[in-house]
Amino acid sequence: MKLVVAKCIGLYINLLGYIAPNDAARLAISLFSKPRKGKHTQEAHDFLNTAFQEEVFFNGTSIMTYRWPGIHETILLVHGWESNAFRWEALINRLRLKNHNIVAVDAPGHGKSGSKSFNIIDYSEYLKVVTYKFNVQAIIAHSFGGMATIFFQYKYQVPLLKKIVLLGAPSNLEDVIKRYTKMMGFNTIVTNALKAFYLQHFGHSPEYYHAAKFTKAIKTRGLIIHDPEDHIIPYRDALEYQAFYPNVKLITTENLDHSLKSEAVDQHILEFIAD
Structure with missing residues (x-):
């Protein structure tokens, strides 16, 4: 059930990526970086x-x-x-x-x-x-x-x-992100935007x-x-x-x-x- 929900969210972000790739990347990063547990x-x-x-x-x-x-x-x-x-x-x-x-x-x-x-x-x-x-x-x-x-x-x-x-x-961080993008079903546009986000904010792409x-x-x-x-x-x-x-x-x-x-x-x- 969790995987189905993830795929549905991923589909929405993929569609957003065609219109506003930066917004799609921010949303994907937000989902990736906001813990649901840990309190x-x-x-x-x-x-x-x-x-x-x-x-x-x-x-x-x-x-x-x-x-x-x-x-x-x-x-x-x-x-x-x-x-x-x-x-x-x-x-x-x-x-x-x-x-x-x-x-x-x-x-x-x-x-x-x-x-x-x-x-x-x-x-x-x-x-x-x-x-x-x-x-x-x-x-x-x-x-x-x-x-x-x-x-x-x-x-x-x-x-x-x-x-x-x-x-x-x-x-390595690159494989972590690959597993995340595969789970979410992200397309190439969103995946590339995610990599660009890391480069912009941290000075390096995930593979570094x-x-x-x-x-x-x-x-x-x-x-x-x-x-x-x-x-x-x-x-x-x-x-x-x-x-x-x-x-x-x-x-x-x-x-x-x-x-x-x-x-x-x-x-x-x-x-x-x-x-």
Whole structure:
């Protein structure tokens, strides 16, 4: 049913593209960047209220941070699309037992953070601000949070950041947009207008943002965890990271799909952080 609705919306935007391609691109981008989920439930509020909460600002937009102090290295937890900091509850509890200093964020347009929209390039800039503010030494990131992490570390090469964990992370923005345009059934006019939007607003077309290739220039140690049954981000993206990332280990899971929520995954992460 959701796919049928998407195709109907796509048909409308395709027709608009013949008349006003820029308007069609803006509408397509708006649908692509406006999360429908990601707000906190009462359970999330209850858990996140156990943390010190502080807003960090970039270009006038706030990003909410949650901090559980500890005496060991600082670890930043970065969620993906239509999620929020609460996704890390189980891992946070395990990291607290190890007395790590933990920071988690709500992405723009998610949780308690500002903005009504989300794009992965801006997200990477927010992560840079948070990383410097809290002297982050390791990042654990899920899905689009992983891609945003690679974008910012490639651009800024933060020397204090020693370890990166990528959970079900997409390897390049061009394929993400291809999957979106295929799902929506967009025609060539709308697809080209989408690419032009990225070039106009960020200075590069989507094909430039190839996170896996960016890792060739990243010295930070990496751990990739991905499941072959991931129905959101294909397993081949993990293999692409493995092919380019010079200092990385790939762990393949079974029957965990895209969420990768399990005690076994958390144990792999804890061992990597401790190593």
